[in-house]
């Protein structure tokens with residue numbers, strides 16, 4: 359089954375800027391792929407359509423069985439709970455502990471505090487930061503902070519994990535470690551789509567690669 363399906367998707371922003379022009383692709387459930395292309399090619403826009411942060415101007419986006427254009431406003435929170443998102447600037451709260459950064463999203467969405475704590479610790483364990491849970495994220499290196507961002511993205515066990523330039527600020531070794539972490543989540547069944555312009559890293563990873571150029575999908579290899 360397809361986890362994500364784009365059918366002839368166009369996106370033109372209100373400014374008149376075209377960001378996506380007739381994009382078609384499917385990502386199978388359990389697959390891992392990179393989305394690449396130059397700055398401005400449309401990578402972030404494509405991810406925002408999946409997250410329902412933007413709507414297509416034309417065409418259809420499907421997440422699993424759900425056609426997003428037919429999604430009622432009230433169903434959006436349910437859909438978002440199936441998705442985890444990692445950003446380049448991980449947007450951590452520096453006035454909270456590492457534990458809180460991971461547990462808060464669960465508490466906000468109504469999890470029982472003990473359950474939220476258990477899941478947050480499991481997520482921190484997966485990224486190798488459980489022993490640091492009480493510290494403030496400011497005490498971590500950039501790569502470690504990014505791992506907290508990843509723990510937060512996977513704490514609710516999403517079926518689909520999206521990342522927008524997750525290694526943007528990291529050196530090559532740390533970037534590879536982060537990508538390997540995504541690979542581990544993929545190996546336990548999570549569908550993963552990572553936007554990145556780091557071609558040397560992508561080439562080493564040997565996953566499917568979707569290439570955007572000026573809003574068009576020009577390669578799928």
Ligand SMILES: Nc1ncnc2c1ncn2[C@@H]1O[C@H](COP(=O)(O)OP(=O)(O)OP(=O)(O)O)[C@@H](O)[C@H]1O
Pocket residue numbers: 371372373375376377395396397398399400401402403404555
């Ligand atoms: N909110 C917006 N309003 C108007 N134009 C936008 C908006 N967001 C993006 N764009 C434009 O749409 C095009 C695609 O942008 P997008 O951010 O999707 O590209 P990208 O491949 O993610 O680039 P980068 O690697 O620099 O993040 C660009 O021309 C950009 O200027």
